[in-house]
Amino acid sequence: MEIFKLLKTNPLLSVSLALLLLFSGIVLFATEFSYNAIESASLWVRNYFGYFYLYLGLGCVLFLFAIALSPIGRIRLGSKDSRPEYSSWSWIAMLYSAGMGAGILLRAVQEPVFMQQHPPYSSTLSPDILALEFTFYQWGFTAWAFYGLFAMVIGYALFVKKKKVRVSASIEDSITNPLARNGIDIITILTTVFGLIAAIALGTAQIKGGINHLTGNDFGLGTMLLLAVFISLLAFYSAWQGVNKGIKVISQINILVALSLLLYIFSTSDITAILSVFTKATIQYLIDFLPMSLAYGPYDPGIAFLTDWTFYYWAFWLAWAPFTGIFIARISKGRTLRQMVLGVLLVPSIGTFFWFSVFGTSAFQLIEGWGGYHSEFDSVFSSLFVFFGNYPLASALNIITLFLLIGFLVTSLDSAVFVLSMFTDQGRKTPAKSHRLLWSVFILFTIMALLWLSSAKPEIDILIVVQKVLIITSLPFALFMVVMTGIFLRNVLRKH
Template sequence: MLKHIKKYSILSISVGIIFTCSLIVFFATEASYSVIENASLWVRNYFGYFYLYLGFGCVLALLLIAFSKYGKIKLGKSSSKPEYSLWSWIAMLYSAGMGSGILLRAVQEPVFMQQHPPYASALSPNILALEFTFYQWGLTAWAFYGLFAMVVGYALHVKKKKVRISATIDDHIKSDYLKKGVDVITIITTVFGLIAAIGLGTTQISGGLNHISDSDLGLATTIGLCVFISTVACYSAWQGVNKGIKIFSKLNIIVTLAILMFVFTTSDMGAILLSFAKTTFYYIIDFAPMSLAIGSYNPGLEFLTDWTFYYWAFWLAWAPFTGIFIARISKGRTIRQLLLGVLIIPSLGTFFWFSVFGTSAFLLIEEWGVYSNQFSNVFASIFIFFEHYPYATVLNITSIFLLISFLITSVDSAVFVLSMFTDKGSKNPSKTHRVIWSVFILLATIALILLGNSKANINVLEAVQRLLIITSLPFSFFIIIMLSYFIKDLRKIKKK
């Protein structure tokens, strides 16, 4: 037993920390929430704007690298062909990177931004609402993912390193303790980001089931959903990338496109297309001042804390496992293909998604004449929205199925990547590691859900916001170090 713990020290340390944190939350739920709340306020006050500057810097850095001479470098041998087709590649990276979040926020976020504009603007409230939603789901999110995909992909496919974040600094830092520390921090950050997604997703599924059945199924249903999703995800991760993960990813995209096209074709298509075009244009024009919160583009500290800081922390938490997963499936593509593919294609898809649902919701509100917060509940808004469309029950049931499927894809991808981390960087990790991570992710998720229900005036979303702002902070500093060493390596290669 001791030999096994020593052999897989990263697994042992990471699991030990997660298990300890889960136990503390189980037995001291309210006290845990208070500590997290106070710590998140400290991070917000001292490092909140740092998240903004980091996100903007990542977008600029990736665009510069993509269009530079370094963009021609292939991830693999010069003769390597892409391992997956463009369709399979996009399906897998999008399912792993966004997933159930686009259903959670499809209606609620654009409507909130319309009713509570982040700042005064000459743009119409509808366009400003969509623009700020685009900003929080667009280039910056995918830049965090793309950065990790590029750096890890280069280490994995060009330098033939093992699948670990510490591999990106292996040639520059020799201390084994420091490198193990980086891997452990990566794993902890990844797990917190993942359990946040599962907690939010299962709570939304419960909200949908409550809406359809006109009842309150309670906390036990949410926990039961966590157990079911974790079990199926474990089986999918057990099957591997080609058999399990790829199949679920393609299914997700097909169902997502079906829902999207149904709402699009049964709504005002002209208004949606016009909103999409205008908002995308203004998003590009205003991207820099929005990203830096300059002058009139600054929504204020409270608004940024509730929205943008939280989103940036969320994307940062997801960046290690999403980026590594994208790197794992990107062999044979050039750095330019990887970066532009990751930045542009998913962003445009997300923009169109929010244009369809946001514009359609705006038109409904306009038709009602008075808005009475019908879409204010983040967990039920999309199900209420579907009640105003034909085949509402079918749409709601399909959405619940899609939520479950998206969560399974996110969890199985993360389980696979975490297993690669802890199984000595193996590209095909031991199935034992996959089972271990499935179990401990489930325990940590249940702990988070209990945390979110510890007080009458809080919910899972608030618990997640506060937790992620804290856990993503150490990792945000590491990104700068990792990118600096990567650029240094590229410059050396070109000199040889």
């Protein structure tokens, strides 16, 4: 009964759920039409706004560094005498697990190898260095700048101006139209849900691929549905427990396990080669960051490559930015803007660079030892498990990776459920458990419906459809980000 009361008295919640159900119904009953429409719309966004995304990404990076190094960076998220609510270790573990934990497992080997085998542009650099440099580019400063900008603006509104936890709170003093503000929050909710569905569905597909690889069987839809239920139940329990007792604990476990996996591969591979490639690729990334960000001259991979990779990544990071940024803001109370911005930009980027250097360099050496490449690492779902097959304790590594994938998916889902609940529970920092239950159940059923539809319509890749929906919904955020940043800067300069 309480759920029905919530829906009746909460327009933001009821409208968001109604729109999500409407979209799901259209996809379910008009699948082919929906696929074609989404495909056309996503290509239109990338073709006409792809370069705008590039320039926006570079602008976000430069703007955040400028804020961090300016006197504005001394502004504290909270009262002047407040101190960070979470330790640096807990803070980094939570922001990284929420932001892109499962992604680095999905792409650890596949993406560096793809870039090595298909260089984005002609270069005097060795294929190995260029491959890692471009991988760094797609997972580095720009991705975290999208997250960091939202975190900074929302954190300032939340802890300095004492606003509610909503994206619209960042502009409500300047844009007073309630329809406009509610529209921003509804789009945020829709995009967050689509992002979660894509992430969990892809994650369960990788876990199923790992199980099939380990057992030699061909498990199908039933296994993926059971995995979705298991992950959702763990995420619901974590979100029910809250940030301190649930999300923080699982995030710390994730990072410890990921670091153990990383150190094992690092210590059993060519350490000297990895450190050399990591150093060279990182330095080259810093040198080439500006022209790469502008796709300028010889650094232009061409529209086809950009559309398939960089434009897609930028749209994906943009689509995840509001939810991830809000969560980072929520756990950043007591930090200065300088501490938060530099922490978000630098720490996860450097960690990601080292991660890809270890796995990428080790994969390059395996290929060299084989005397050629025959598509062993082409699949994002099985490449990491194939890679581990060349190392001692391969079975243990694969099992650990499966549990780590589940852990990262749980922390992405539980933090998103918590953010969605804050949104729909009047912007409260600690939302009611009824909201957490409602969102957990709704997302679980949506994921299960998507997986079932993907199996029922094998001729149409439903998972790709959901990812392309993110590209479409990222466009309003890209445009809104410019407005939001301008209003934030004006407010800060007036008050400080």
